[in-house]
Amino acid sequence: MSEFDFDLFVIGAGSGGVRASRMASQYGAKVAVAEDTYLGGTCVNVGCVPKKLFVYGSHVPEEVEAAAGFGWRVSEPQFDWPTLRDNKTREIQRLNGVYRNILASAGVELIEGRARLLDAHTVEVAGKQYSAERILIATGGWPKIPEIPGREHIISSNEAFYLQEFPRRVLVLGGGYIAVEFAGIFNGLGAETELLYRGPLFLRGFDEEVRRFVAGQVAEKGVKLTFETNLVSVEKLDSGELKATLTDGTERIVDCVMAATGRAPKIEGLGLENTAVTTGRNGAVEVNEDFQTSEPSIYALGDVIGRMELTPVALAEGMALAKSLYLGEPTSVDYENIATAVFCQPNIATVGLTEEQVLERGIRARVYTADFKHMKHTLSGLAERTFMKILVDDASDKVIGCHMVGQDAGEIIQGIAIAIKAGATKSDFDQTIGIHPTAAEEFVTMREPSRVIG
Ligand code: NDP
DSSP states (O other): OOSSSEEEEEEOOSHHHHHHHHHHHHTTOOEEEEESSOTTHHHHHHSHHHHHHHHHHHHHHHHHHHHGGGTOOOOOOOOOHHHHHHHHHHHHHHHHHHHHHHHHHTTOEEEESOEEEEETTEEEETTEEEEEEEEEEOOOEEEOOOOOTTGGGEEOHHHHTTOSSOOSEEEEEOSSHHHHHHHHHHHHTTOEEEEEESSSSSSTTSOHHHHHHHHHHHHHTTOEEEESOOEEEEEEOTTSOEEEEETTSOEEEESEEEEOOOEEEOOTTSOGGGSSOOBOGGGOBOOOTTSBOSSTTEEEOGGGGTSOOOHHHHHHHHHHHHHHHHTSOOOOOOOTTOOEEEOSSSOEEEEEOOHHHHHHTTOOEEEEEEEEOOTHHHHHOOOOOEEEEEEEETTTOBEEEEEEESTTHHHHHHHHHHHHHTTOBHHHHHHSOOOTTOSGGGGGTOOSOSEEEO
């Protein structure tokens, strides 16, 4: 009989925590998971899932616009925000139930309430103490809002999912995934939208040619892009409107200011000070390669360790930890060549190195690019263009980076990611016969490099 109540006590029932707890339980461990907010974490409740549903919704006006070119006469579309918002919420509630069932059928005990570490083996939830041989911190992250006057009038993406009224004019602050995705959502759903970014070009870290292409497309779709400008303050006027003052001295009168200025690990009130767990940059819990913190019985994974804040990464980390600890199969996570997508409009998807990373690493590479009008838009009348880029290591012929901006980019790059993970060469791409007519076939028909770098 173990001296502890549980073998593993997981704090946080998000993507990583649920995966780790249910796998550990299936491998024979006695597991509990504590959650105080919502089952499924950020991804299910205020992230990937509702965001993607909104993205689908925001594409509808374009589809209606495109309909005429295909011979359909459609009356002027009318948008009803409460319908979209509430249908989305119903789907999220269904998923919350699915998560509850997943945990129950895996034999994981769900403890509802906010968990606090009392020592290296003890957690307190709602006044009750639980002991565990091992504890896993999987508390995720929370949006950060800049410390500026009037910040109480600024919403984050969390609130954007539940707005009482759909805003007529929106100012989105930030230039990362969330800012660009939400600017597309607000714009697509009919709000006058401006994206404000402090640097010269948004989506820092993505391939520069991709960033420039996306900026052109996003602006073309109607989002006003204001770069090299930040927000100074927000003031609520008697009319209920918001007055935003920018660093260039100009002002905007809007109905909603949303900050998407990054996220911070959720560690407040967690009781880390009662343990030897250390935190690093931006408050991220520090772990070794085995997700073990400096307190040997305490582990951490997912957004709270601030490595790659992506659901599939947290899932992989949760699985690796459960296998290592409870299946006796030491498993690590390979962070190389993880594909990601930004669901802006059009989508960006990418895997492998950017051109800038290739140059930094001193690799001589051939660069293949294609910039074309999707077949659909020959009749749709929409100006949207597609961009594709392949980076090939000249010495080995291996494809080391693939980038796409265009319809279904995420769906297409997922397949390409398998090829890159398997070490495909450009010659493998060339020998692959395309599926015609698709946009994706362009990836296997790019014959002449646009340039050689490095
Ligand atoms: P990011 O860290 O990606 O971007 C934050 C943005 O805000 C950057 O452009 C940054 O500018 C800017 N910024 C930061 N601080 C300030 C400030 N004080 N004033 C003005 N601007 C500021 O964060 P997000 O919130 O967009 O997303 C968080 C993470 O969630 C992402 O990194 C991603 O890993 C994940 N995510 C993934 C999605 C997907 O897979 N599709 C979707 C949404 C989120 P600068 O560049 O100058 O630092």
